[in-house]
Amino acid sequence: MQDHENDEFQDIRDAVRALCAEFPDEYHRKIDEERTYPEAFVDALTRAGWMAALIPEEYGGSGLGLTEAAVIMEEINRAGGNSGACHGQMYNMNTLVRHGSEEQRRRILPRLASGELRLQSMGVTEPTTGTDTTQLKTTAVKKGDKYVVNGQKVWISRVQHSDLMILLARTTPLSEVKKKSEGLSIFLVDIKEALQSGMTMRPIPNMVNHETNELFFDNLEIPEENLIGEEGKGFKYILTGLNAERTLIAAECIGDGYWFTDRVVKYVSERNVFGRAIGQNQGVQFPIAEAYIEIEAANLMCRKASRLYDAGQPCGAEANMAKYLAAKASWEAANSCLQFHGGFGFACEYDVERKFRETRLYQVAPISTNLILSYVAEHVLDLPRSF
Amino acid sequence: MKVLVPVKRVIDYNVKVRVKSDGSGVDLANVKMSMNPFDEIAVEEAIRLKEAGKAEEVVAVSIGVKQSQETLRTALAMGADRAILIVAADDVHTDIEPLAVAKILKAVIDEEAPGLVLCGKQAIDNDMNATGQMLAALTGWSQGTFASELDIEGDSATVTREVDGGLQTIKIKMPAIVSVDLRLNEPRYASLPNIMKAKKKPLDEKTAADYGVDTAPRLEIVKTSEPETRKAGEIVGSVDELVAKLKEAGAL
Numbered sequence: 090m091q092d093h094e095n096d097e098f099q100d101i102r103d104a105v106r107a108l109c110a111e112f113p114d115e116y117h118r119k120i121d122e123e124r125t126y127p128e129a130f131v132d133a134l135t136r137a138g139w140m141a142a143l144i145p146e147e148y149g150g151s152g153l154g155l156t157e158a159a160v161i162m163e164e165i166n167r168a169g170g171n172s173g174a175c176h177g178q179m180y181n182m183n184t185l186v187r188h189g190s191e192e193q194r195r196r197i198l199p200r201l202a203s204g205e206l207r208l209q210s211m212g213v214t215e216p217t218t219g220t221d222t223t224q225l226k227t228t229a230v231k232k233g234d235k236y237v238v239n240g241q242k243v244w245i246s247r248v249q250h251s252d253l254m255i256l257l258a259r260t261t262p263l264s265e266v267k268k269k270s271e272g273l274s275i276f277l278v279d280i281k282e283a284l285q286s287g288m289t290m291r292p293i294p295n296m297v298n299h300e301t302n303e304l305f306f307d308n309l310e311i312p313e314e315n316l317i318g319e320e321g322k323g324f325k326y327i328l329t330g331l332n333a334e335r336t337l338i339a340a341e342c343i344g345d346g347y348w349f350t351d352r353v354v355k356y357v358s359e360r361n362v363f364g365r366a367i368g369q370n371q372g373v374q375f376p377i378a379e380a381y382i383e384i385e386a387a388n389l390m391c392r393k394a395s396r397l398y399d400a401g402q403p404c405g406a407e408a409n410m411a412k413y414l415a416a417k418a419s420w421e422a423a424n425s426c427l428q429f430h431g432g433f434g435f436a437c438e439y440d441v442e443r444k445f446r447e448t449r450l451y452q453v454a455p456i457s458t459n460l461i462l463s464y465v466a467e468h469v470l471d472l473p474r475s476f
Numbered sequence: 477m478k479v480l481v482p483v484k485r486v487i488d489y490n491v492k493v494r495v496k497s498d499g500s501g502v503d504l505a506n507v508k509m510s511m512n513p514f515d516e517i518a519v520e521e522a523i524r525l526k527e528a529g530k531a532e533e534v535v536a537v538s539i540g541v542k543q544s545q546e547t548l549r550t551a552l553a554m555g556a557d558r559a560i561l562i563v564a565a566d567d568v569h570t571d572i573e574p575l576a577v578a579k580i581l582k583a584v585i586d587e588e589a590p591g592l593v594l595c596g597k598q599a600i601d602n603d604m605n606a607t608g609q610m611l612a613a614l615t616g617w618s619q620g621t622f623a624s625e626l627d628i629e630g631d632s633a634t635v636t637r638e639v640d641g642g643l644q645t646i647k648i649k650m651p652a653i654v655s656v657d658l659r660l661n662e663p664r665y666a667s668l669p670n671i672m673k674a675k676k677k678p679l680d681e682k683t684a685a686d687y688g689v690d691t692a693p694r695l696e697i698v699k700t701s702e703p704e705t706r707k708a709g710e711i712v713g714s715v716d717e718l719v720a721k722l723k724e725a726g727a728l
């Protein structure tokens with residue numbers, strides 16, 4: 090691991106690193122190869138309190154902010170792991186903490202803090218509407234003291250390894266709302282119960298070991314006490330989760346970026362071809378240096394986003410820009426790491442190809458690079474709308 | 477019984493050490509620092525004694541620059557009950573010599589009256605391997621160095637020592653100074669709730685002057701240099717060639 094001066098989060102970094110050190114490359118490689126879930130790793134993180142970092146102390150957590158959560162995610166990826174297995178609980182947490190009722194907080198948070206329950210899933214994306222979230226087709230109709238849900242979701246991750254999911258659905262038809270972002274609501278779904286009463290799940294085999302699924306809702310009943318916040322304001326609430334998700338994934342990409350640069354620096358310093366270390370060639374040095382510069386820059390934007398988030402300030406632009414910069418930087422780092430490992434980069438036992446696949450995801454999910462560019466163009470720079 | 481554990485802030489073992497251009501020492505500016513790994517083992521052992529009901533309180537003490545409080549917080553997060561920071565230098569490059577450290581520790585012992593001092597056998601920065609022994613001399617207490625096993629029963633301790641060529645088991649009278657070796661235990665990592673608790677545990681701050689100890693260096697470092705880099709090897713084609721090369725190098 091590359092030298093780094095102590096920062097104010099050193100205690101967190103050291104402790105997460107020490108935990109991660111018990112799960113070496115071979116562990117993550119085997120999990121990837123077998124396409125299984127890193128249960129032991131996530132359990133260890135839960136037992137050591139990391140999955141409860143964002144839960145306020147009065148509910149049994151540590152009451153930390155997104156800034157610290159980002160450091161935790163960064164360290165997991167930096168140590169060779171993949172936070173994708175467990176970051177859902179981190180990005181979902183504030184949706185519940187900030188917008189849930191006191192009754193919901195008291196009912197759920199202590200059980201998340203103890204590890205008895207997991208809140209790892211968020212159901213937003215739909216097959217027919219993609220990134221155009223406000224057009225989503227899944228509906229929740231109030232009937233008595235229940236909401237009845239019908240529709241379909243896609244790419245909903247960790248459903249098989251979570252107890253709870255935050256679900257976004259339309260409660261007022263588009264035709265009846267003034268703004269298209271109105272009339273959406275979010276619900277807390279008990280996954281095990283739902284799978285017995287109207288929700289079906291179909292796993293999607295994919296390029297990375299990321300447990301993700303199609304979900305179908307056929308008259309799934311959700312008790313009204315599981316509506317989070319006010320009906321119709323769900324889009325605003327889900328942004329709490331989406332901005333957290335972007336910021337955390339930026340931090341994960343930064344962790345990946347350091348992993349790639351650490352590994353490639355070591356490799357090119359030791360690998361001798363034509364009688365000298367390949368790292369002596371500037372053609373090798375420069376792409377690595379460039380990636381490193383970009384990672385460091387992304388880190389600053391990520392910190393800015395998480396600070397704003399923790400202060401309860403608007404941070405949509407910063408969270409998006411952090412994710413953009415970090416995903417790009419980690420991709421550059423991944424590419425040079427693979428390239429300068431030569432043929433060995435393709436051998437699974439070097440872990441480069443695995444991390445390469447894992448980090449590539451983040452140019453598409455949770456929001457694609459193009460959509461960030463269009464957000465910045467139209468919502469930050471006020472350019473004319475393209476859609 | 478109270479256990480006193482001295483911990484030192486040293487350059488992190490993962491950091492690639494760089495020598496300062498004037499050869500006066502290792503460059504420590506903006507470098508990652510951590511608890512001396514042997515001291516981590518000492519902290520772990522003290523906590524285990526407490527968990528086993530053989531100790532009531534674990535007090536960590538560090539002597540050095542103000543930033544050593546981070547090292548103490550690490551000890552507190554692992555499970556030490558409280559900490560004492562003794563500021564004895566302003567510049568991170570100032571290394572307090574073992575005798576001065578031992579004198580300060582002696583003063584702390586007079587104040588705290590522990591029944592056991594558990595320290596690392598050496599610090600990985602200067603490898604002095606002296607503080608524990610000097611402290612035993614100053615206090616007149618028994619010493620067990622290089623411990624790879626420790627068992628405390630009543631007023632004596634059985635210490636298995638890692639010595640050249642094997643293990644030596646000794647029985648010593650308490651109170652004692654025990655310096656610990658690598659194989660004694662595997663230190664735990666701190667959990668998040670314990671890191672949070674550690675922030676609230678008491679950390680007293682004092683200075684070397686409070687104990688009337690003069691920490692001025694007695695030793696002069698003449699030169700510090702990096703180890704010579706290993707020369708590239710050569711792959712030989714046959715045993716005969718190997719033998720010829722070894723003869724050529726005067727090794728046979």
Ligand SMILES: Cc1cc2nc3c(=O)[nH]c(=O)nc-3n(C[C@H](O)[C@H](O)[C@H](O)COP(=O)(O)OP(=O)(O)OC[C@H]3O[C@@H](n4cnc5c(N)ncnc54)[C@H](O)[C@@H]3O)c2cc1C
Pocket residue numbers: 210211212213214215218219220221243244245246247295299301450453454455456457458459460463476
């Ligand atoms: C492994 C994985 C896990 C996921 N986990 C979850 C999850 O847990 N929960 C969840 O809700 N979602 C999840 N997703 C979904 C993810 O957020 C979406 O895939 C992503 O938002 C892109 O949406 P889409 O796939 O529908 O692509 P589309 O919206 O169809 O876009 C496809 C491409 O077209 C481009 N494009 C579209 N419109 C424009 C435009 N106007 N201008 C320029 N370019 C445009 C996009 O940038 C993109 O490159 C996951 C996805 C993956 C792959």
